Amino acid sequence: MTGAAKKVLSPIPGVFYRKPSPDKDVYVKEGDAVKEGDVIGLVEVMKNFYEIKAEAAGVLEKFLVNEEDVLDAGQEIAVIVAES
Amino acid sequence: MAYFNKVLVANRGEIARRIIRTCQQLNIETVAVYSEADAQAPFVSEATEAVCIGPAQAKKSYLDIEKIIQAAKETGADAIHPGYGFLSENPVFAGRCEQENIVFIGPSAKVMETMGSKLEAREQMKKAGVPVVPGSVGRLSSIEEALAVAEELGYPLMLKASAGGGGIGMQLVHSREELQKAFDSTIQKAESFFNDGAVFLEKWISHPRHIEVQVAADRFGNIVHLFERECSVQRRNQKVVEESPSPFLDEALREQLLAAAVRGVKEIGYTNVGTMEFIFDEHKNFYFLEMNTRLQVEHPVTEEITGLDLVEWQLRIAAGEELPLQQHEIHKSGHAIECRLYAEDPNTFFPSPGHLTKLTLPQKEVRLDFGVQEGNDVTPFYDPMIGKIIVHGTSRDEAIKKMERALAQMDVQGLKTNLTLLEDIMKNDEFISGDYTTQFLEKKKVQLER
Numbered sequence: 001m002t003g004a005a006k007k008v009l010s011p012i013p014g015v016f017y018r019k020p021s022p023d024k025d026v027y028v029k030e031g032d033a034v035k036e037g038d039v040i041g042l043v044e045v046m047k048n049f050y051e052i053k054a055e056a057a058g059v060l061e062k063f064l065v066n067e068e069d070v071l072d073a074g075q076e077i078a079v080i081v082a083e084s
Numbered sequence: 085m086a087y088f089n090k091v092l093v094a095n096r097g098e099i100a101r102r103i104i105r106t107c108q109q110l111n112i113e114t115v116a117v118y119s120e121a122d123a124q125a126p127f128v129s130e131a132t133e134a135v136c137i138g139p140a141q142a143k144k145s146y147l148d149i150e151k152i153i154q155a156a157k158e159t160g161a162d163a164i165h166p167g168y169g170f171l172s173e174n175p176v177f178a179g180r181c182e183q184e185n186i187v188f189i190g191p192s193a194k195v196m197e198t199m200g201s202k203l204e205a206r207e208q209m210k211k212a213g214v215p216v217v218p219g220s221v222g223r224l225s226s227i228e229e230a231l232a233v234a235e236e237l238g239y240p241l242m243l244k245a246s247a248g249g250g251g252i253g254m255q256l257v258h259s260r261e262e263l264q265k266a267f268d269s270t271i272q273k274a275e276s277f278f279n280d281g282a283v284f285l286e287k288w289i290s291h292p293r294h295i296e297v298q299v300a301a302d303r304f305g306n307i308v309h310l311f312e313r314e315c316s317v318q319r320r321n322q323k324v325v326e327e328s329p330s331p332f333l334d335e336a337l338r339e340q341l342l343a344a345a346v347r348g349v350k351e352i353g354y355t356n357v358g359t360m361e362f363i364f365d366e367h368k369n370f371y372f373l374e375m376n377t378r379l380q381v382e383h384p385v386t387e388e389i390t391g392l393d394l395v396e397w398q399l400r401i402a403a404g405e406e407l408p409l410q411q412h413e414i415h416k417s418g419h420a421i422e423c424r425l426y427a428e429d430p431n432t433f434f435p436s437p438g439h440l441t442k443l444t445l446p447q448k449e450v451r452l453d454f455g456v457q458e459g460n461d462v463t464p465f466y467d468p469m470i471g472k473i474i475v476h477g478t479s480r481d482e483a484i485k486k487m488e489r490a491l492a493q494m495d496v497q498g499l500k501t502n503l504t505l506l507e508d509i510m511k512n513d514e515f516i517s518g519d520y521t522t523q524f525l526e527k528k529k530v531q532l533e534r
Contacts, residue, residue, distance in 0.1 A: 012437075012464070013437055014464040015464070015465070023276060024276075044464075045435045045437065046427070046428075046465075046467060046468040047435075047467055047468070048435050068141070070140065070141075
């Protein structure tokens, strides 16, 4: 059975990236297991990069935003389903 | 001035307004290019005409060379001013302008390319007799070579990417083990950020001061300096406060520095205005660091002490005129200070975009170069600097007092700014003494955290 679904929010506005740099692989794919504190993406704000981290262990079920989407502060980025 | 009818400004914010202002004084029409995020920004309405060149993200607008070239052709602009940042030091962009018979207001693409490579720039400066930081000759081809060079130079050393900049692609190493660990990753970083994996080693200078020299050169071989700027108040390798003259230099040392800068510029055949950056060690030895082949953010302090308009000089030089003045006709008077207002947390320096619900600015004794006005959004897409406060006094003490009064009159609401930090700096004993290094803000932060 699956555990509780938890949404990862962006604390800041900016541009979302799933990769550490354009020619690298994504940090995490949909369906991958993540540990608490794993980086799942970056938000670029005023030429600074802010790491978005998984707040709990589980499976990253789905990304709710696309590469290079412009995010508002508080916007939902991904859904992590906790291990049960 | 009749050479240019219309200048396209390939930039945004305060520097776009600054360039437009001088063009208006010279009766030159202007074209603003702007992203969708900047539609409400003051520079867009202040230009004679404006062209939207794409979405908010810089790489889809302000960094898109073809869109800017197209805007210039459609509007019939005969020259492009690149401002600072974005495409201002991009030789490909300068080359495209040359191809399209549009004057690029800056040096030639070739000179820009030479100075964009730290290794190449070091070699040119050595030829000109300008001191460079002791280091390796040419790129390091293997870890074995790096270790041998390091043994000769002695640790600590800075491992640097030749194409690096803005603090990226630099790694401090204290030992053989650290160099072994850092070598491959620094090359990789340099390759992925700058498309150029060339690295070299430089002696690490502790407690450095960052002092730069403003230069100008025309096509007829005339070269002058416009004195120095002291830029050691920095956070994250970016400047926060600049002043001129530097309180660190005596007249003899100043003369040596200015002469070295002019020698370097002559060697490379530079044209237009530019800045030679140097670092000073604790024993007052100075070394060439890099050249900025464009107008600097902090150019107003030079304008304030010389009474000259550097954007006007750029336009005249690009139009093929001789330098407006010879060296003996250029004088400095008094002392100028510039503070950069950043939309960021004053302690952590973390960016803080937002809606400017209030912007009260000082009314007297001050020059304000601001990119925004009350009611504007400060968006997350670009640099956090939203404006510059510049003062001029007959003495350094008077300038500091003026800056203190100016900052006290300001009120910015709706987002975090470094205003309180700027006020603290003006009251700080170490800053007031003039005896400060690039570690000044780091040290101050540590004191605050205690």
